[in-house]
Every structure is written in C-alpha cells, then in structure tokens.
Amino acid sequence: MRRDIAMTESAVMQGLLSGMRIIEGSAFVAAPSGGMTLAQLGADVIRFDQIGGGLDYGRWPLAPDGTSLYWAGLNKGKRSIAVDLRNKDGQELLAALVGAPGPDAGIFLTNFPARGWMSYDRLRERRADLIMLNVLGNHDGSTAVDYTVNPAVGYPMVTGRADDTRPVNHVLPAWDLICGQSVAVGILAADRHRARSGEGQLLTLALSDVALAVVSAMGHVAEAQVLGEERPRVGNDLYGAFGRDFATRDGRRVMPVAISDKQWQALCDATESSEQMRLLAQQLGLDFADEGDRFRARDEIAAIIAPWCAARGLAEVREAFDANGVCWGPYQSFLQLVAEDPRCSTANPLFTAIDQPGVGRVLAAGSPLAPADLGRVPVRPAPRLGEHTDEVLAGVLGLSSAEIGALHDRKVIAGPSR
Amino acid sequence: MRRDIAMTESAVMQGLLSGMRIIEGSAFVAAPSGGMTLAQLGADVIRFDQIGGGLDYGRWPLAPDGTSLYWAGLNKGKRSIAVDLRNKDGQELLAALVGAPGPDAGIFLTNFPARGWMSYDRLRERRADLIMLNVLGNHDGSTAVDYTVNPAVGYPMVTGRADDTRPVNHVLPAWDLICGQSVAVGILAADRHRARSGEGQLLTLALSDVALAVVSAMGHVAEAQVLGEERPRVGNDLYGAFGRDFATRDGRRVMPVAISDKQWQALCDATESSEQMRLLAQQLGLDFADEGDRFRARDEIAAIIAPWCAARGLAEVREAFDANGVCWGPYQSFLQLVAEDPRCSTANPLFTAIDQPGVGRVLAAGSPLAPADLGRVPVRPAPRLGEHTDEVLAGVLGLSSAEIGALHDRKVIAGPSR
DSSP: OHHHHHHHHHHHSOSTTTTOEEEEEOOSSHHHHHHHHHHTTTOEEEEEEETTOOTTTTOSSBOTTSOBHHHHHHSTTOEEEEEOTTSHHHHHHHHHHHTOOSTTOOEEEEOSOOOGGGSHHHHHTTOTTOEEEEEESSTTSOOOOHHHHHHHTSHHHHOSOTTOOSOOOOSSOHHHHHHHHHHHHHHHHHHHHHHHHOOOEEEEEEHHHHHHHHHHHTTHHHIIIIIOOOOOOOTTSOTTSEEOOEEOTTSOEEEEEEOSHHHHHHHHHHTTOHHHHHHHHHHHTOOTTSHHHHHHTHHHHHHHHHHHHHTSOHHHHHHHHHHTTOEEEEOOOHHHHHHHOGGGSTTSTTEEEEEETTTEEEEEEOOSEEETTTOOOOOOOOOOTTTTHHHHHHHTTOOOHHHHHHHHHTTSEEOOOO | OHHHHHHHHHHHSOSTTTTOEEEEEOOSSHHHHHHHHHHTTTOEEEEEEETTOOTTTTOSSBOTTSOBHHHHHHSTTOEEEEEOTTSHHHHHHHHHHHTOOSTTOOEEEEOSOOOGGGSHHHHHTTOTTOEEEEEESSTTSOOOOHHHHHHHTSHHHHOSOTTOOSOOOOSSOHHHHHHHHHHHHHHHHHHHHHHHHOOOEEEEEEHHHHHHHHHHHTTHHHIIIIIOOOOOOOTTSOTTSEEOOEEOTTSOEEEEEEOSHHHHHHHHHHTTOHHHHHHHHHHHTOOTTSHHHHHHTHHHHHHHHHHHHHTSOHHHHHHHHHHHTOEEEEOOOHHHHHHHOGGGSTTSTTEEEEEETTTEEEEEEOOSEEETTTOOOOOOOOOOTTTTHHHHHHHTTOOOHHHHHHHHHTTSEEOOOO
C-alpha cells in the first residue's frame, strides 16, 4: 500500500496547480465539474461521498454493468473517499481533512447545505484561514437546479424553430457548466487573496446568479429595460448578423456564419453568389457590409444559399467552404462526432484513451487549457467510489493501519465498492 | 485629470484580485467575458481596441443611439484604450503595456491571432515570465466560433421538441460562456504557478476543445463508444429521471423536476397524486423510487400531472409547489424575467442600477461569486471606447502629457469616441 500512495502522490505533483489540495463534497454537475477543472490542472482534489454513493452516483447514462458514465465523466483525476456522513466520527474525519494544515490545503468546495459540522463557522474553528466555496441554488439559499433556472431566464422562449411557439429547453446543462468553471475561478481567486493577505474567505455562488449574470452580460436585461421589446424567436438563425443551417444533397446539414465582413465575402465567394447578393442588396435598399442589414435580409440571403447547398453533398460543400475560408460547421450527432471528427480522437492532444473502471477503454478529455511549456497533466480516470479512503486517511491525516481498520469495522468508512 | 486617475485606481483596489493587471485584446464573447470575470473580482483589466472599435463594437442588440448593449454588457468594469493597431508605434505602446514590470502585471489575454508583435516569443522578449492566454477556434489554430462548434458536438440533434426531427441550436452561446470562465481559470492558475516558480507560461484554449471536454464530461463520448447508441430526443423532458414542462390554466408554463427521491415525493404530494402514482408503478411493474423508472414512465407520469397544472393558474401552482418543497421553475420571457422575478432586481445583491454611457440607467450584474467578508466589488459600467487611453499611458507607462498629445496628433491613439 505504501507504494500505491507514493505513486498516486507523484502523479498529482505536476501541472499549474500542483500541490494545491481541495476537499470536495458534491453531487451532480456544477461543483463536480469545478473540482475536476482544478484536478485536471494538477490539484489534488479529494471528493467525499456517502458510503454506497451520493445522489448522482447512478445518474444516467449508464454502462451495461450499471456504472454511471456521467459520474465517471465528471470526476476524472480526483481521489475518492467513502464515509458515513451521518456518523459523528465520519463527520469528524471530514472536518479534520478540510482543516488540515499547510498553505496549499484548507480549501473546501461543496454544494451541500452548509449546516452543522459543514458550516463555515464550525469548520473555521479548525483553521482561521479556511477557504470555502458553497454552491447554492438561489442567492437566498432556496433550491434551484439547472432545469428550473433555465426556464426562468428567458432562453427557452427564443430557442427552437420559428414556426413553433412552444418553449424549448436546451439539453446542455449550460448553467451548471458555466457555474462549474466559476467555482474554479472563485477558489483560485480566494487562494490568491489568502496567499497575499493571510485571510480565508467564505464564497457563495448561486446557480441562478450565474445565469442572471449571463443574461445581463449578453444585453438581454438592458434590451428589456431600454427597448422594452422581446427578442424575436429566429430558429437556428444567428441574431444580428447572418448564419443559418442548410440541408445538403446527401441529407446532412451545415451551419455557415457571416458575422464579420470578411466572413461574408468568403460565404459569397464559396457559393458563387456575390453578384446575386449585390443585386439583392440594391433591390432591398440595404448594405450587406452592415451586419444588421444581413440579419434583416436573412430570408432572402438564405434563399440564394439554400439551393447551392441542396445541390451538393457534404464533402463538396466542405471543400468549397474550406477553400474559400468560410466560417462554418457540419451538424453531427454524438455518434457522428465520435466516428467522423478528428477533433474528437487522439489526433487531438485533448484526448487520451483511458481504462475507466466499470466502463472499459474510452476516449477521455483532459483540461482544454494547454500550457505550452509545462504540458497538460495526463488524463486520469475517475476513481472507483472509496478507492482512496485508506490512502487519504493515512497520507493526509496520518492515521495508522489499526485506526483505519477500526473505522472500517465500525462502518464509518468504506473502501472501493466495485 | 490627476484626480480621475486616483479615483479610478482606488476603485480598482478592492476585491479578491486587487492589484492584478491584465491587458486584453479581444472581441465577441469568450475572451471579453473572461476578462470581465477577473475585472469584477477586482483586477485591473485594460482592454485595447482599434480606434473606432473592433469587430464586436456594433454587435446587436443596440440601444436607440447605436450603442451596443452586447458590448456594454461584456466589458463592465474594464478600462478601455483605443489604439491604431496597424501603426508600428501603436503596436510598440501595447507591447510595452503587456511587458510592463511588476509581479501582478505581465498578463496578456487575447483571442486575436498571436502573430507578429503579438506573438508570445516577441512579447516574451519584454519580460521572460510573461503569462499569455490565447483563445483559439480549434486546437490547430483554424477558425471556429460558438455557432459552428455547436452543430458539430451533437447537442442540436437532441434539442427541440420530440415531434420535430430538425436540429435545434441553442440560442445561448454556451460554449463561449464556458470558455470565458475557463479563460479566467487559466490566467489565475498560471499566475499561481508564476508566483511559486517564477515561470511564465503560454496557455492556449481552443473553443472546440472546451465543447469537446464537456461532451466527454457529460458521458456522451463514452455513451457513443460503449453503448453505440444515439441519445434519444426527448423534448423538454429531463433525461434519466423525471422533469417536464406543463401548461397552466392562465397560459403560462412551469417546469417541475424530480431527480432525487425527495423531489419526487414533493411533486406527488403537491399534485395530490401519490396514490395514482403508486397504482401506476404497480401496473407498469416499475419502482418510482428509481430515477430510471421515472424516466421510463415519463409519459404516463406526465399524464397525471398535466391536468392538475392545467386546472390551476400560475399563482396557485406556485403556492402548492412551494408549500410542498417541489423543485420547479416558471417559464419567463426576458421581459417577464425583468418585470416579475425578484432575483432580477436590486432585491438581489447581484444587481446594481448603473448609468451606462449611451444606454442610460440599467440593472447590471456584478460577479456571481460573493465573498462574505470582503464583499462584492461594486458594479462599474463598461467604459466608453478609449475612455482611459490617456490615463493608462500616463499611469502605467509614465508617458508625459506632451508625449500623449503627440500620439493623439499623429492618430496613433484616441480618446473617448462618444
């Protein structure tokens, strides 16, 4: 066992955040993806869970043996400890981990309710300079999840085909994912402040605030207040410039966009439509060098581009678009993405084929942040639940084998469950 | 003018990142939102633009006077300098800003092509420990934007009503926004590494890698590889548990979700359907304590909840849901959000009413990260383009009034354009 510890710890000691340790008590997407972001930059992220797994341990999609592909995807590169969270001694172990000494430790990330032993005030008794980031639903502490925040912030009303007025939720849990990156920002910012001032900090981060800050950033709040108008539902069209999806002869679809003038010229060149576009602009009294005028005439512009795409297969469209520098993308299902796109393969240094326990050999992404000199931290699989319980209690808290054995016997802790 | 400088600099000297300085050369969403995230935590973020504005300066939506609400939303709390980027002397000024001394300076964020004077190697001649983060489209340096990445990564094929098979793009530029937060993570991680090792770093961050890392994290890549199945399109239903949108008697819609067992019990209690659900599960041979079984029986479950919602107005649904602790959200357009939701008002400490030049008095969000002891950095409006040109050249580079005047005369730099 001693050798295992040494190997794990040396594997962690690389990357921009090497040495940093974060204790994570979490479930679902936001907090776990924040912790994973830090782990994939080299931090030692120790996630604790109830013995048997937390609320997200069986979340779909599942591998044939029942292993959650979702849990495996969101916890790559962390260490896992399994503890009975209802047991006082289990709580004491976790509080000791959160409060462990060292300038790079003393950081606690959680989306659990910060009550009882998990409250900032109680944990701060362990170390005065504790950094704690608590992800909330709403700023007042009430519950909200991605699926309930999204309907409230306006986007489903303008998402979906223009000929269907029913709201459309995006399937991507975008608010959770933005929140997850904000989690990592908050922890690093608080760590920087602590390194300079010696002061810890309690940071709260409400999921609905993350969404509202985006609605403000994208101009929707000002649009509502200043213009008093609803944004129109424009289907797959790009708002405020030109972009739309087109069908190809072989039943595929493509999305070319022309936000800048250069992109517009490229699209006209590729589709051999410069002269038609010139006549169209003249006829409509518009100037297609203006992105707003391209948006106003989007239906007429699309009517010129659609037959060009419909007369060609995807390969031919790709060739003409690429040769002319058009900004575009093909539509791909998840299966097509994995089968056809070299960006989603080991030809892209983002990806490594790993052996994920319970799942098998799969492509897994590391950090999208690529440090040129230091290189990326190698992609590590998600742990088995409780895989590192003994190692962490020995290595971080200095517990003896006898003490760890007694905790197992009393079912306060557990080792790997699979 | 001297007093203005002092005021501006003192306003910046607070927050977790006070003292940190970032030079930003950017356009659109990803890089600017990353810079704004750091600015709203107290960093001094100096954005440079071509005199007259860059590619995103006129991006829709627009205020009546033509001011971009989008630009104003994405650049809050930054300082702005306007420089002729094609002029050698202008380039020299910017390189000097990027390479300015100090442990908290020497950080450059850009989504421009890192060529010529803007290349890492050239800028690194100014200071060996430069931190530079370059946002790319694809990892190989080729072009991609949110609107062309999104179709490629699978989500539009599973977004939208189940009775319509056409792909649906989400309107939210989610990849840009996730990338923007990753930008801030990368800069803070590199800054931490530099503070410990003395080493700078070039970080690249490709927008499509950000999306692919999410597709991997959410289990879609593994699902494609291990199960070889396409995720079904399930409309607004929550995948793998229960959640769906329902119409109310007064023409509104609500989205209740039941991922956890507790949420499921609350939904049954609120809709007085526990007995019906028990019988339904029995009849189908399913166990609704299992989230997967709730997903399998989603149509039958929805058939019980739909008439309950349809018989009640939004207010009545709200009362019953809240009283029973249901996890739910109302659908709101952007106008309804601003008019009806107290979370989108100054009742939420996230928001402040500010005077935005060219726009007027609008609600604006600060950082969603709320530091309990330190407090949030007050929300500051976006600058006018070139508002801080003179102040930055004097304060950071130490240029004299005469030198700054000569640069104006030669049109190398410009002051506020509106």
